[in-house]
Structures are given as C-alpha cells and as structure tokens.
C-alpha cells in the first residue's frame with residue numbers, strides 16, 4: 001500500500017488569562033509565519049485560556065493530534081510536567097525585545113520587562129541604545145508573574161513587555177502590555193523544528209507518535225531518566241531496581257513486563273543511562289501507536305523511491321538510528337505479526353534491510369522491549385511469535401503494580417503532591433485535608449499505577465491546598481475512582497501485623513505502620529490502637545519518606 005510522506009503536526013497553543021474574543025496578535029503572527037512551512041509541517045494555532053490549557057493539551061495528546069506542542073514561557077514549562085507529548089518553548093529573541101522596546105518608548109519613559117525563567121542576556125547592551133528606565137524581572141509561575149507586574153506598576157512602570165498573559169496582567173493592573181514577539185523568532189523556532197524532523201526522522205520527536213516527552217534538541221534520541229530519579233522503597237520495587245542495575249551492565253536483550261503506568265519506560269531509560277552505551281542514542285518507539293505500513297518504514301527505513309511519497313534520498317529507520325545505542329520497543333505485544341518476523345531477523349543477524357533495498361546494513365544495538373500484555377497468551381492466540389518471545393525474554397524484569405507496593409503509596413503521593421504544588425506556585429496541601437484521602441488511597445487497587453497516582457496528586461494539589469479547598473466539593477466528587485465499582489473489591493492485606501510500634505527501628509516502623517494502616521482499611525484509630533501509639537504518631541510515620 002502506498003504511503004504518503006509524514007508531515008509532523010505542530011500545535012501552537014497561544015495562552016491568555018482569558019481567551020480573547022477576536023484572534024490575538026500573537027495568533028495572527030504565528031498563522032502568518034506558519035504559512036511558509038506548509039510543505040514541512042502541519043501547523044495549527046489554537047488560542048486558549050490558562051484554565052483550559054491542560055485539558056486542551058491532554059485532549060490533543062489522547063487523540064494523538066500533536067507531535068509537538070509549541071507554547072510560550074511558563075505555560076510550556078507547566079505542560080512539560082504533565083504531558084508525554086514533546087513541548088517546545090517559543091523563545092523570545094533580541095529582535096523581539098528591540099521591537100517591543102521601540103513600541104514601548106513611544107508610550108512611556110519607564111518600561112518593565114517580564115521574562116520567563118531567565119533574563120535577556122542582551123538587555124544590558126540594548127539599554128544603552130534607549131533613553132529609557134528599564135527594569136527586568138523574571139518569573140516561573142503565573143502567581144510570580146502577577147506579583148512582579150503589581151510590583152512594577154506600584155513602582156510607577158506604565159508599560160510592561162512580555163508574553164500575552166503578561167500583557168493581560170499588565171492591562172488588568174492599570175499598565176499597558178506590549179507583546180514581545182517577532183516573526184524572526186517564530187521562523188527561528190519553526191526552522192529548528194523542521195530541521196530536527198529531517199535530521200532525526202519524522203515526526204520531529206524521538207518517540208512516535210504517542211510519546212515525545214524529551215525536548216527535541218541537538219541530541220534528540222536521548223534518555224532523560226536515571227535510576228536515582230525513580231521513586232519507591234517497597235522491597236518488591238527495590239528488588240527490580242537492583243536487578244535492572246545489574247542488567248544495565250550487560251548487552252543482552254531485556255524484556256520488561258508490567259501493567260500500564262508501572263514505569264517500564266523509565267526503567268528502560270535508566271538502564272540505558274547506566275549502561276556502557278550511555279553515550280549512544282536511546283531510540284524509543286511505541287509499536288502500538290502506528291499503522292503497520294508506517295511502523296515498518298519508521299522502524300526499517302526506506303530507499304529512494306521505495307513507495308509513492310517517500311522522501312528523496314531515502315530515510316534511515318529507527319533501528320539504524322539506534323546504532324551504538326539502545327532501541328526501546330514499547331508495547332511489543334501489539335506489533336503486527338508480519339513485522340515481528342522482520343524484527344526477529346534484525347535480532348538474529350544484527351543487520352537491517354531498508355524497504356526497497358537489496359543490501360542489509362550492520363547495526364550495533366541493544367534492544368529493550370516492554371509490554372503490558374500476557375505474551376504467552378498472545379502466543380497461544382497466534383498473535384505473537386514464539387521464537388521472537390524467546391529472543392526477547394533473555395533478561396526479564398517484571399515490574400510490580402502499585403497495589404503490590406503498598407508501602408510506597410503514601411510517600412510517592414506526598415512527593416508527587418509536593419512537586420505539583422511547587423510547579424503551580426501553590427502552598428503545600430495541609431495534612432488535615434490530605435489525611436482524609438489516605439484511607440481511600442490505601443484501599444484503592446490503582447489500575448493505572450503511577451500514572452493514576454500522579455493524576456490524584458495533581459487533583460489534590462489543586463483542590464486540597466489551603467487556597468483551593470472547597471467545602472462544597474466532597475471526596476466522592478473529587479476522587480470518584482475511589483468510590484467506583486471495583487474499588488471496593490480492592491486487594492486487602494491479611495490482618496497479620498500487630499507488633500508494638502515502639503519496638504521497631506525507624507525505617508521498619510514506617511513500613512510497619514503503613515502496612516498496619518492498610519490492614520485496618522486506613523482506619524487511623526484502629527491502626528493507632530494496634531500499634532500502641534497515638535493517632536498523630538501513626539500519621540507522622542505513614543507520611544514520612546523513610
């Protein structure tokens with residue numbers, strides 16, 4: 001079947017405090033510049049309020065409508081914490097600043113500049129060109145931007161240069177906002193996106209197309225995570241980590257199994273980082289995400305003229321691009337059988353044959369495959385090749401689901417909660433409110449594993465923080481998954497642990513307290529009674545990151 005050339009889908013999200021009624025200047029500018037890139041990418045511009053930003057971006061991600069999301073400043077940073085899709089920051093350059101300063105000069109003699117995260121390096125040199133009093137502040141969250149704007153206005157700065165959100169904040173505070181964006185910066189951003197796509201294979205992210213969390217940069221095929229970043233102290237998880245660290249040193253193929261969201265990809269990235277191949281590329285592909293024809297050309301590459309729409313000069317496949325590094329085949333259980341046969345050949349011969357080519361090329365790769373499927377069952381259904389299974393299942397890592405790491409649930413939740421509060425500039429959620437959901441968390445079966453825990457922590461950060469707490473919203477409304485059918489049938493631990501808490505060492509105390517609390521279905525009073533300590537001691541113990 002002929003395959004047409006793949007054009008990466010770039011969605012530019014223009015964020016505002018409140019969505020404007022008419023197209024904003026920034027949206028118009030992006031539309032205008034993107035017209036020049038129609039041959040290289042499909043670029044769509046969407047305006048959104050900050051409140052709708054995340055739901056919108058998540059929808060784009062779940063419908064696989066964006067290979068890259070383009071966003072400015074704090075919004076890009078925020079999305080990066082929440083999405084798997086690649087998020088690029090729309091950086092402002094010196095042209096943006098000069099142009100904005102020229103506009104500002106006509107309106108006021110004192111001009112404030114709000115830049116995201118880092119000050120403009122060129123500002124000092126530019127200041128000499130303008131007879132203006134210029135003061136620059138940086139921000140990393142909406143709250144900080146608001147504070148800085150108010151400070152500038154209180155100090156008599158009438159014009160403030162920044163992003164569309166900064167401009168709206170300035171307008172709301174009684175100053176004038178000047179947008180810092182120039183067509184040149186946009187071209188520069190689109191150029192780098194398109195060049196990357198050509199360099200690294202399409203689409204422009206290293207993960208096709210569902211993933212792409214890493215930012216495309218000079219070395220797009222890189223692993224971001226390391227063992228040190230993996231959270232979790234439960235014995236079952238520590239045992240897997242220790243095995244993975246040992247396997248990282250070997251070169252044999254690894255098969256990682258485990259439910260969705262247990263951290264299989266994180267483990268694969270960490271192994272690459274700790275392996276002798278760490279300087280080589282880490283190339284990841286989701287085998288379930290692409291139709292068979294596309295997956296084949298992405299994996300194996302093609303020669304010039306191999307099919308209608310193929311790129312002139314041909315294209316290397318991801319297997320070739322992983323040369324000297326690691327190839328991570330996620331969702332291997334969903335790979336079409338015809339491709340399994342071709343992959344088997346690569347694993348046996350360590351060479352790859354591009355589509356339309358006669359001569360195979362030698363490749364030096366380490367393969368890590370992952371799946372949430374029951375591969376033996378797939379073999380029985382003839383949906384997975386038995387010989388491929390044995391080629392993959394050399395070093396095996398079975399990642400435990402979260403419900404089997406009960407001692408990890410509370411510390412992981414606390415760590416994620418703190419991260420979300422920090423990212424949103426919110427004060428930490430109060431123990432009092434968080435305490436209410438603890439029993440529910442310990443009872444829940446966590447079918448979505450770490451991913452689900454991240455979602456709960458994000459909701460808790462938003463709604464249980466002192467600022468966001470709303471008495472009208474009850475727990476069943478806020479966390480319906482804890483109350484849905486099935487949750488009640490969550491795995492229950494045996495009522496075995498009754499040792500006196502004071503007799504145990506500190507780390508053991510923590511693990512023990514959590515275990516007992518789980519046994520008591522989260523009933524603090526009952527746990528305190530069994531452990532022979534006060535209710536608040538139980539609480540202190542279970543929430544500590546032992």
Ligand SMILES: Nc1ncnc2c1ncn2[C@@H]1O[C@H](COP(=O)(O)OP(=O)(O)OP(=O)(O)O)[C@@H](O)[C@H]1O
Pocket residue numbers: 229230231232258259260261262263264265266267330370371372450451454
């Ligand atoms: N040990 C861990 N510490 C911190 N975060 C984790 C850990 N394990 C998983 N996560 C987080 O959980 C989410 C899911 O992880 P990951 O994508 O690696 O899981 P997966 O098993 O590969 O999922 P899938 O099978 O759906 O592809 C990610 O956001 C990741 O950051």
